[in-house]
Amino acid sequence: MSEEQGLQIRHLCKSFGITKALKDVSFDIAKGEVHALIGENGSGKSTLTNMLTGIYSIDSGTFTLDGKDVHPKNQVDANNQGISIIVQELGTLSGLTVAENIFLGHEERFIHAGFIRDTKAMNAEADRLLRLYGFERIKASNLVDDYNFEDRKLIEIVKATYFHPRIVVIDETTTALSQEGREELYKHMARIRREGGTVIFISHDLPEVLDKSDTITILRDGTYIDTVRSKDVNEEQLKKLMVGREMTGSYYRSDYGEKVSDEVVLSVKHVSVPGIIHDVSFDLHRGEILGFGGLSESGMHEVGKAVFGASFDRVGEVSLADGTQINDIPTAIAHSIAYTSKDRDNESVVINQSIRDNIALPSLDRLGIGKTGLLNWRKINDFADKYAKEMSVKMVAVDQFVSELSGGNKQKVVLARWIGKGSDIVVLDSPTRGIDIKVKQDIYQLMDQMRKQGKSIIMISEELMELIGMCDRIIIMKDGALNGEVKRSRELNENNLIEMMV
Amino acid sequence: MTEAAAVETSKESQIRSARRWKLIRALLPIAGLILMIIFFNYETNGRLLKHLPLAMSQVYVIMIASMGVFFIMTMGGLDFSQGSILGLSCIVVCAVSKYSIPLAILAGIATGAAIGAVNGYFYVRRKIKSFIVTICTMFLFRGLIKYLTTNSPVAGSPQLLMIDSTTFKVVCTAAVVAVGFVIFTFTKFGVYLKAIGAGEQAAKFAGIRTDRMKFMVYVLSGAITGFAAFISAIKIGSVTSSGGNMLETQILIALVLGGMPISGGAMARFGNCVVGSLLYVVLLSGLTMMGFTPQLMQLIQGIVFLVFVAIFADRDSLTVIK
Structure with a gap:
């Protein structure tokens, strides 16, 4: 040549x-x-x-x-x-x-x-x-x-x-x-x-x-x-x-055959959103990672929004173990539900805003001066700093704008927000979309940790490998409806899931 | 590893310099205010400072009203109907003042809030861009003001004029501004406003009831200007068909002079409306004392406005103006 x-x-x-x-x-x-x-x-x-x-x-x-x-x-x-x-x-x-x-x-x-x-x-x-x-x-x-x-x-x-x-x-x-x-x-x-x-x-x-x-x-x-x-x-x-360095530790979770609790923390009954999903019902258990897979238009992304009370025109019922109905976002957040969107820049992080405000937004009620309703900015700073560091967000200080961060670090900011809030039910829509390997690994480890602490996770993803690697149970959606369910197992491979998707 | 460390430090220095710029940007309006006072004082042979108390009589209404618009602009909206709100509220204040002064204050505030609610309704419920809505309401309520003042100006009770004193107006303005400052800086309200301006959809997904907030801010801004109408009424005592004319532009110029980013968001600082109003009034009085005609002054104001918008516009987020 x-x-x-x-x-x-x-x-x-x-x-x-x-x-x-x-x-x-x-x-x-x-x-x-x-x-x-x-x-x-x-x-x-x-x-x-x-x-x-x-x-x-x-x-x-x-x-x-x-x-x-x-x-x-x-x-x-x-x-x-x-x-x-x-x-x-x-x-x-x-x-x-x-x-x-x-x-x-x-x-x-x-x-x-x-x-x-x-x-x-x-x-x-x-x-x-x-x-x-x-x-x-x-x-x-x-x-x-x-x-x-x-x-x-x-x-x-x-x-x-x-x-x-x-x-x-x-x-x-x-x-x-x-x-x-x-x-x-x-x-x-x-x-x-x-x-x-x-x-x-x-x-x-x-x-x-x-x-x-x-x-x-x-x-x-x-x-x-x-x-x-x-x-x-x-x-x-x-x-x-x-x-630029050796990757250590496991990538996905490595346990198989662990028993998931029978305690239902969230149940979704006959939920439909006109034109997107119809008649979706499922239960989420304590300490469970429940996966949703399917083609991008299968409606699985809307399921996440529906659980968070963010769907427009939703019918059906989303309720917690104590019977609380979740119909709007503030109610969902108040009852310990968290959500990270696939559309990270528009729906997850407030893009032209500091890391501090992004992390503290839903937790401001706890960060006041006594019961006066006035904010304590020192507390807010410490709070944001603590959780940003816990998530190892790559930053100089919390007053830095989120728009300056990479995709992976933006995702970490959102996760820091919900971990700071102490949410028990976490809906993650495409949590590793466009994120590099190192941060992906961090997120997987975090999910495993949260699971062990008894938090429940709904993971929606277009990447079948991560669903197989992380979930206790995977629900496959097709044309807006549930189209099959598989349990965690070592034998599971992508082809098993693809058959149900198309 | 040394290379990686070098990258880190260069990143850090970048952010340091970005932060320095943020600080400079925050201090610029204050420096501008001082410079402008010195400049005009020199140009007018010391008359500016001598007549400062008189000049300041124009600042109260603008400063109070601009605070409401500051809230609106922080969440990424605009309001062009301020002048009409002031005019109509003034008419109501004057008319009711014949019965009771306290009632007149409340009625003025209620009128402003009601117009704010109209703005908010069309903006939030009918999903029309705020600048379109408020241009419509500006026009509409200006029409109503003209109708109500067809035969003669609406005169208030003579008692109104008796309340007028510099001390009273300073106290009122300071009180409103102080309350506004505390609410904006030390309550959820301010944080939420900035979040809506910086990314409304994401703010909603963080649990903020954005629609309710947006509506309430328009009502609040209207109410604040309704109170400014009372301050205006005690100074003039009556309202003509041009009452409150051009207030919206004056407010916009003041805010922009104060360093307010046109698209709102996290860069908004409470100082913007306070320093901006002072700057605007000093500019106005300075030019008057230098002997410019009103016609020429409007031209100069327009140029200043345009130049400042061009300097302070944050082009990355201009698309978010709602």
């Missing part, structure tokens, strides 16, 4: 204000390989690919693709230079048709006489591509809004790859996909590679990375660490390279 082939990255730097996101990163990506990019949150993976695809501007450094410098001004420009990206969140625009989305920025092919767009030809071409990819069920002339998250991701695959780009960036796309969608994506990764294109693959899922990539580059804190051949390394070695 000649020196000129593939992508050379040289001395790449990028800063956001005072934060240095990338520091002098240089490495090569060979033509025709699947090159994985891994690292903890904030290590600079997405910053790098966003610069390559023209989403961010380049501070200094160069990208050289097949011997030519590339310096895309925007995504369309990047496409024209043979580079495309599939992003983590939704990358299609609502209100446009499937065909319009696929050819967004490249409509000129179908424009005649300067301004007349040949919609028919565009739809026909889009339909042809969709058939070619094997997505016949998606119709080019329909609005993308008619399709669910999963199908819209498939549309993005077409959009990003139909023009045979030389480099396709896949940024954490698989976390949002079901097993079926993932297989579809893997198929196309293999095809691009076969046709001589290069795939840059970003993922938190190490087994997936090892299985699907040829080469792996590790970034940490914005600096380049190493590039390794996938067949030469194992998961433990990768973790060590990412974190």
Whole structure:
């Protein structure tokens, strides 16, 4: 392979204000390989690919693709230079048709006489591509809004790859996909590679990375660490390279066959939320970790909200052992129920607010001067500091704003809030979503501890492995209803659960 | 490990410098106030300080009313109906003062609270952006004020004017501000307001009854301005169709001068409304004493307003204005 082939990255730097996101990163990506990019949150993976695809501007450094410098001004420009990206969140625009989305920025092919767009030809071409990819069920002339998250991701695959780009960036796309969608994506990764294109693959899922990539580059804190051949390394070695130190202790809980108490602490009876979940009933026991699994749209996320009294238009009954009805959030909190949302920045942490206020918010009643109703700020400070430290939140002081923290530390702040409040029933929706290995491990250990203290946990997650690793019982949801239940066991594997999900 | 340690210390120094900026930002309005007093005093050959007590007679109404708007803006809302609230409450105060002065005070407060409740109802229950709602109510109640003063200004009881004294107004203003300060800084109320401004959805999920809070703050702000109407009425003794005109803009300029972030949230400090009102009045009197015409003064105020908004706007959170 000649020196000129593939992508050379040289001395790449990028800063956001005072934060240095990338520091002098240089490495090569060979033509025709699947090159994985891994690292903890904030290590600079997405910053790098966003610069390559023209989403961010380049501070200094160069990208050289097949011997030519590339310096895309925007995504369309990047496409024209043979580079495309599939992003983590939704990358299609609502209100446009499937065909319009696929050819967004490249409509000129179908424009005649300067301004007349040949919609028919565009739809026909889009339909042809969709058939070619094997997505016949998606119709080019329909609005993308008619399709669910999963199908819209498939549309993005077409959009990003139909023009045979030389480099396709896949940024954490698989976390949002079901097993079926993932297989579809893997198929196309293999095809691009076969046709001589290069795939840059970003993922938190190490087994997936090892299985699907040829080469792996590790970034940490914005600096380049190493590039390794996938067949030469194992998961433990990768973790060590990412974190920069040996991972010790167990990851998930290790006990099996422990008896869960029969004492019911919370019971949900015939709960429905119009259009999202219907007729959901279950009991939560003392000291139990109850898992909820399913596809993202299965309604499992709404179950968490329903238990917390946060659902709009809920019918049915959520009650505690003493018969208290939970119908709104303040009642839920007053009766020792806690909730952390999947939408961490909007629904969990008050983002533009200090760590102190975030932790103390529901506990202010206890932090006053006697019974005067006046607040004691020293007490509040100590309280927040104590629980932030207990959760080892990476911070300088509690008056720091939450918006300055990484995803994992934001999650720790929320957990510190509820541990400080002393909640006995904790609903965790996707508690480790987008969080790096080290913090994940902390959260798992914390859950195990809480369980042993007799607290009950509802864990809602799209990651089947963590449900299997942590839960005493897993309920699988499908189309808004309960679709099966399994008990904790050593023999349980992902396939047992997937069967019930789809 | 040394590298990691270096990263840590650089992070720490970053946060230190960010904190220093926060402090500078907090002190800037106070420094601005002192500088402006010195500047205008020099420009007017010492007349500013000599006539300061007179100049300050304008500050009471603005400072009291701006406190309510400060609460509203802290939770991320806006209120353009303050002028109409003041005007209408003044009419009620004047009309009722013929029967009983204490009753007039209560009636003024009740009128303000009622208009605040209208604002709150449409904002919270009908989910209309606060600035749209309050622009509507500003227009609507200004119309009512004009209707009520069609034939002649509404005159209050002569007793009203007899109450007027600097001491009385200073005591009233200081009392309102002191109570407001304690409530904002040392009760859940202030913490909740800031939380709503900094992230309403998350505040709700932390157990704050956000809708109730939002409604109550509009009612409270209206009530506070209703009390300011009493202070205004004892000074003037009657209300014309332009009573309270432009108060909303004056309040906004005052708050922005005081360093209030337009989008509210955790950066709001109680000092914003106190220092801001003083700054505004000093600016106004200084310009008057320097001989600017009212027309030109509005132009200058507009420029100052725009410049300060541009400086203090926190662009990351501008989208949260409700």
